[in-house]
Amino acid sequence: ELRLRTETAENAGFEPGLDEDRRDSSAILLIDEAPHSSAAISAMLRGHFSLDVEDDPQAGLFRAAEGGYECVLVTSSYATYDPLRLCAQLRALDRTRLLPVMLVVDQDEGPMIARALELGVNDYIVRPVDQQELQARLRTQLRRKRYNDRLRSSVSQSFRMAVTDPLTGLHNRRYLDTHLPKLLARAVARRRPLSVMMADIDLFKAINDRWGHPSGDDVLREFADRLRQNIRGIDLICRFGGEEFVVVMPDTERDMAEMVAERLRVAIASEPFTVDGGKNAIAVTTSVGVVGCAGGNGDPADLLKRADAALYDAKSKGRNRVVA
Ligand code: GH3
Ligand code: MG
Numbered sequence: 001e002l003r004l005r006t007e008t009a010e011n012a013g014f015e016p017g018l019d020e021d022r023r024d025s026s027a028i029l030l031i032d033e034a035p036h037s038s039a040a041i042s043a044m045l046r047g048h049f050s051l052d053v054e055d056d057p058q059a060g061l062f063r064a065a066e067g068g069y070e071c072v073l074v075t076s077s078y079a080t081y082d083p084l085r086l087c088a089q090l091r092a093l094d095r096t097r098l099l100p101v102m103l104v105v106d107q108d109e110g111p112m113i114a115r116a117l118e119l120g121v122n123d124y125i126v127r128p129v130d131q132q133e134l135q136a137r138l139r140t141q142l143r144r145k146r147y148n149d150r151l152r153s154s155v156s157q158s159f160r161m162a163v164t165d166p167l168t169g170l171h172n173r174r175y176l177d178t179h180l181p182k183l184l185a186r187a188v189a190r191r192r193p194l195s196v197m198m199a200d201i202d203l204f205k206a207i208n209d210r211w212g213h214p215s216g217d218d219v220l221r222e223f224a225d226r227l228r229q230n231i232r233g234i235d236l237i238c239r240f241g242g243e244e245f246v247v248v249m250p251d252t253e254r255d256m257a258e259m260v261a262e263r264l265r266v267a268i269a270s271e272p273f274t275v276d277g278g279k280n281a282i283a284v285t286t287s288v289g290v291v292g293c294a295g296g297n298g299d300p301a302d303l304l305k306r307a308d309a310a311l312y313d314a315k316s317k318g319r320n321r322v323v324a
């Protein structure tokens with residue numbers, strides 16, 4: 001459902017031929033070793049695109065990798081270098097993998113074209129180069145890149161949204177479900193400790209009942225902030241359920257996790273939560289269950305079950321406490 005919506009929105013923005021006049025400010029890098037050839041191609045593009053020329057292939061590769069270009073134009077007029085090798089390198093580097101690459105070939109270089117396309121070169125043009133054709137082919141590559149860039153950023157935004165809890169900005173349970181198994185497997189494989197803490201706000205239903213649901217939401221947001229402030233950056237924090245939070249702490253012995261949990265408990269209980277834009281202050285406490293996985297058991301479900309049991313223990317012992 002998410003994906004469909006994304007594609008529809010993006011397709012709406014992709015209108016070939018409608019989105020530009022004849023000038024395009026996109027930066028193009030021309031890599032061409034032969035002065036006569038690069039001068040001729042430059043003349044066809046100057047004033048229409050923002051063009052940089054590089055005569056050394058290796059330097060050209062570095063420049064492309066430095067970023068800022070929307071397309072790379074490679075010519076086959078090399079005396080000292082295999083243009084296909086350059087194209088292959090442009091495809092192999094992370095920084096240039098997604099850059100459109102266009103190849104300019106001589107008329108008798110037909111066999112090179114198939115190999116170039118197989119390498120992932122996006123398009124080619126055969127000499128003698130026609131100015132209109134070159135510009136049109138470039139524009140197509142630039143348009144396609146813009147479209148792909150937009151799509152990619154919206155896909156990664158959709159992905160972020162899918163694993164983020166909108167109320168608190170913390171990771172959600174879906175994120176935990178995919179990452180806890182990985183973290184746990186890594187801990188077991190490296191024989192490193194890993195601890196999990198499960199925190200649940202005490203008598204939260206009463207807070208909602210007394211102060212209203214929006215104030216309850218304020219409490220949840222503030223709780224999430226205090227969690228972030230008291231947990232290391234490398235720990236995974238997630239809103240597990242309504243007023244229940246799970247923290248996964250890699251490389252952390254249970255004793256250490258218990259201290260972190262106690263620090264959190266105090267950070268919650270010691271300072272009332274302000275809600276309704278500062279109008280009301282609410283005393284909040286939390287109960288916390290802490291478990292460790294000392295080597296051995298790599299079952300995430302079991303770890304969460306034990307954390308839940310410890311939390312239940314903390315509740316039944318009177319709340320506002322940590323059970324490890
Ligand atoms: P305990 O100390 O045993 O945990 O008691 P409790 O009242 O906190 O536990 P219970 O599970 O009975 O109540 C949790 C409440 O959290 C009930 C539910 O309406 C509320 N809740 C769940 N999600 C949200 C939310 O997003 N916003 C608000 N305001 N309330 C929520
Ligand atoms: Mg409950």
Ligand code: MG
Binds near residue numbers: 200201202203204205
């Ligand atoms: Mg609760």
Ligand code: MG
Binds near residue numbers: 200201241242243244
């Ligand atoms: Mg609960």
